[in-house]
Amino acid sequence: MMTTDHAPAKPPFWNNPQVRAVAFQAIALIATVSFGLYLFANTQANLQRLGIASGFDFLSSPAGFDIIQSLIPYSATASYGQVFWVALLNTLLVAALGVILATLLGFVIGVARLSKNWLIARLALIYVETFRNIPLLLQIFFWYFAVLRAMPAPRLSYSLGDVVFLNIRGLYLPAPQVEPGFGWAIAAFGIAVFLTLVLVRWARRRQAATGRQFPVVSAALALLLCLPLLTFWLAGSPLHWQLPELQGFNFRGGWVLIPEMASLLLALTIYTAAFIAEIVRAGIQAVSHGQTEASFSLGMNPGKTLRLIILPQALRVIIPPLTNQYLNLTKNSSLAAAIGYPDLVSSFAGTVLNQTGQAIECIAITMAVYLAISLLISLLMNLYNRRAALVER
Amino acid sequence: MAEPHIPHPDLPPPVSSVGPIGWLRRNLLSSPLNIVLTLLALYLLYVAIPPLLSWAVLNATWSGDSRDACQASHGACWVFIRVHFDQFMYGFYPEGQRWRVDLSALLLIFSAAPLFIRAVPSLVKLRLSLSILVFYPLIAFILLSGGRFGLAVVETSHWGGLLLTLVIAGVGMTAALPLGVLLALGRRSQLPAIQTLCVTFIEFWRGVPLITVLFMSSVMLPLFLPTGMNFDKLLRALIGVSLFQAAYMAEVVRGGLQAIPKGQFEAAAALGLGFWKMMGLIVLPQALKLVIPGIVNTFIALFKDTSLVLIIGLFDLLNTVHNAATNPAWLGFSTEGYVFAAAVYWLFCFGMSRYSQSLEKRLHTGHKR
Numbered sequence: 001m002m003t004t005d006h007a008p009a010k011p012p013f014w015n016n017p018q019v020r021a022v023a024f025q026a027i028a029l030i031a032t033v034s035f036g037l038y039l040f041a042n043t044q045a046n047l048q049r050l051g052i053a054s055g056f057d058f059l060s061s062p063a064g065f066d067i068i069q070s071l072i073p074y075s076a077t078a079s080y081g082q083v084f085w086v087a088l089l090n091t092l093l094v095a096a097l098g099v100i101l102a103t104l105l106g107f108v109i110g111v112a113r114l115s116k117n118w119l120i121a122r123l124a125l126i127y128v129e130t131f132r133n134i135p136l137l138l139q140i141f142f143w144y145f146a147v148l149r150a151m152p153a154p155r156l157s158y159s160l161g162d163v164v165f166l167n168i169r170g171l172y173l174p175a176p177q178v179e180p181g182f183g184w185a186i187a188a189f190g191i192a193v194f195l196t197l198v199l200v201r202w203a204r205r206r207q208a209a210t211g212r213q214f215p216v217v218s219a220a221l222a223l224l225l226c227l228p229l230l231t232f233w234l235a236g237s238p239l240h241w242q243l244p245e246l247q248g249f250n251f252r253g254g255w256v257l258i259p260e261m262a263s264l265l266l267a268l269t270i271y272t273a274a275f276i277a278e279i280v281r282a283g284i285q286a287v288s289h290g291q292t293e294a295s296f297s298l299g300m301n302p303g304k305t306l307r308l309i310i311l312p313q314a315l316r317v318i319i320p321p322l323t324n325q326y327l328n329l330t331k332n333s334s335l336a337a338a339i340g341y342p343d344l345v346s347s348f349a350g351t352v353l354n355q356t357g358q359a360i361e362c363i364a365i366t367m368a369v370y371l372a373i374s375l376l377i378s379l380l381m382n383l384y385n386r387r388a389a390l391v392e393r
Numbered sequence: 394m395a396e397p398h399i400p401h402p403d404l405p406p407p408v409s410s411v412g413p414i415g416w417l418r419r420n421l422l423s424s425p426l427n428i429v430l431t432l433l434a435l436y437l438l439y440v441a442i443p444p445l446l447s448w449a450v451l452n453a454t455w456s457g458d459s460r461d462a463c464q465a466s467h468g469a470c471w472v473f474i475r476v477h478f479d480q481f482m483y484g485f486y487p488e489g490q491r492w493r494v495d496l497s498a499l500l501l502i503f504s505a506a507p508l509f510i511r512a513v514p515s516l517v518k519l520r521l522s523l524s525i526l527v528f529y530p531l532i533a534f535i536l537l538s539g540g541r542f543g544l545a546v547v548e549t550s551h552w553g554g555l556l557l558t559l560v561i562a563g564v565g566m567t568a569a570l571p572l573g574v575l576l577a578l579g580r581r582s583q584l585p586a587i588q589t590l591c592v593t594f595i596e597f598w599r600g601v602p603l604i605t606v607l608f609m610s611s612v613m614l615p616l617f618l619p620t621g622m623n624f625d626k627l628l629r630a631l632i633g634v635s636l637f638q639a640a641y642m643a644e645v646v647r648g649g650l651q652a653i654p655k656g657q658f659e660a661a662a663a664l665g666l667g668f669w670k671m672m673g674l675i676v677l678p679q680a681l682k683l684v685i686p687g688i689v690n691t692f693i694a695l696f697k698d699t700s701l702v703l704i705i706g707l708f709d710l711l712n713t714v715h716n717a718a719t720n721p722a723w724l725g726f727s728t729e730g731y732v733f734a735a736a737v738y739w740l741f742c743f744g745m746s747r748y749s750q751s752l753e754k755r756l757h758t759g760h761k762r
């Protein structure tokens with residue numbers, strides 16, 4: 001009798017998937033940790049050799065330099081910690097304005113790209129293909145060095161009705177001066193917002209119960225405009241405009257938009273809008289034509305079809321990449337460093353780093369801020385996305 | 394008596410819907426709003442085109458070799474570009490050695506040309522592109538930096554202009570793609586430690602702006618290295634750009650990996666293929682083909698991002714132009730310089746995007762309306 005052993009030979013232990021999994025992960029972890037330790041040891045040695053004390057104590061020592069734009073009170077005697085806040089606010093300001101403007105422009109161009117008018121569609125296409133294929137930094141340089149720095153001196157400013165002035169120092173706008181009593185108008189606006197919310201809820205409930213519609217949009221607009229304006233007028237118009245005036249070699253008074261901020265904002269808006277336009281176009285095209293036809297066959301007019309059928313579905317496709325563009329814009333605002341707009345990278349990772357020599361701390365704080373902004377925005381958008389996502393059976 | 398039949402008068406002919414008139418009617422004048430839009434667009438063109446044309450072409454100065462040639466006209470001074478053209482292309486590369494740059498460019502163009510001819514079989518293309526990937530960087534490095542075969546050494550600090558831009562873009566692309574594929578595989582891995590490492594790496598690099606990465610590579614990298622060891626400035630920028638773009642590439646490739654049905658993985662495993670064979674022979678070829686547009690978009694972003702190296706003082710195309718435009722001898726011609734640089738960048742980026750579109754169309758085997 002022959003006995004054959006049909007049981008397969010036991011594979012050697014290095015071919016066992018579980019053993020391999022543990023081994024690979026152990027190798028990867030050990031390699032990463034030892035690489036990190038190696039860098040840490042090198043850094044320690046280098047810092048000791050250069051005599052740099054690590055730590056965040058430098059944040060409380062006086063900065064001793066001026067910043068050309070600051071949203072909070074700041075002087076050269078303030079600390080490095082305050083420089084950080086000023087710089088962060090400047091970054092957030094330009095990012096927020098850029099997001100708003102780029103969204104508006106991007107939606108207009110994106111819709112124009114789909115226009116039935118051949119000329120408009122072509123112009124939008126040329127816009128998109130031109131501006132998204134030129135580096136952002138080059139566009140910033142163009143606006144700053146070739147356009148805004150070529151503006152005339154204050155005495156020869158371009159002016160718009162002696163109210164708005166444009167010269168090499170920036171764009172001068174009239175500034176609103178609030179007088180006592182303006183609070184009433186603000187309070188009236190708050191009440192109007194509250195009433196609008198109540199109205200919307202009521203109208204929605206009535207429509208659900210009886211099917212009758214209420215002209216919510218026009219009523220809300222009337223409420224939001226008339227109530228504050230009426231209060232403003234009754235309180236005796238407690239607001240006047242302070243006009244910029246030429247005194248000596250420069251303008252005084254009014255609001256000034258410095259050229260650094262203007263060119264950064266212009267370039268960021270124009271560049272990002274090209275990308276947003278493509279996202280909007282793709283989103284609208286993603287809604288199948290059957291939806292439009294079905295809506296028409298139900299008797300809806302084109303305006304309602306767009307508002308109630310197409311846009312809600314298109315937004316679902318548009319929002320995730322749009323968020324990405326917002327993030328990109330925020331990160332791209334760091335290019336401010338190239339033209340000296342006092343943002344986080346230019347003031348904090350630039351000037352403060354050079355003055356104190358605390359390279360690791362400054363870069364780490366800067367990176368942490370951008371990481372936090374990125375994670376925060378993606379978190380918010382994920383929440384929205386979860387609400388807007390298609391609920392399938 | 395029946396009344397004689399009197400025919401109705403002829404109806405007017407229908408509004409033409411064919412030919413140029415019909416086209417105009419349909420595309421430009423179909424509704425009152427459309428007419429207004431058309432007029433608006435025409436006005437916009439009227440405002441923009443004639444001054445632009447007269448500045449850039451009609452009133453421009455083309456010949457001459459100093460700025461005095463441009464004093465008379467109000468148009469563009471293309472003499473500025475003419476005089477600085479070599480500098481914009483090669484930077485401070487020694488004049489006698491510039492044939493080496495030309496030679497490496499020609500070498501690339503001629504060796505890569507068969508890849509763009511459709512008649513060449515795909516296996517040949519694959520082998521050719523792999524050998525270019527392996528050998529060309531070596532040859533180009535020796536040619537450009539010298540020090541061997543009797544070639545004079547040219548420090549990387551002398552590289553500049555379009556040459557430097559292309560070097561950074563080329564190295565970034567060839568490094569970012571394989572790194573990105575590895576990271577994407579790691580992110581999809583079932584091993585928790587490897588997955589965590591890859592996710593952390595990707596999210597970190599994607600969360601910070603490139604400019605801070607370059608800052609880090611120029612001020613922090615020297616601190617990380619052992620005393621006495623120092624990296625070339627260009628190499629530091631290259632490392633920063635490559636790692637940064639690899640993270641973006643990883644996300645693009647992950648999209649492709651996620652689109653491959655599970656059956657493909659299972660079929661490969663059932664055939665007895667190990668992990669690397671399964672990925673290399675079955676999954677990646679399909680996944681990469683799916684995400685070609687995404688990969689090219691990342692390449693375009695990388696190409697535009699190379700301009701950021703001016704922050705750390707490298708003289709790429711943009712910085713060379715910027716430098717020439719702020720030179721006191723040539724002040725006032727920055728517009729011409731930036732327009733020229735923009736045209737060069739635009740040509741490369743637009744070309745890449747067009748190529749990817751045609752590739753996408755050719756490789757698209759599914760049903761498309």
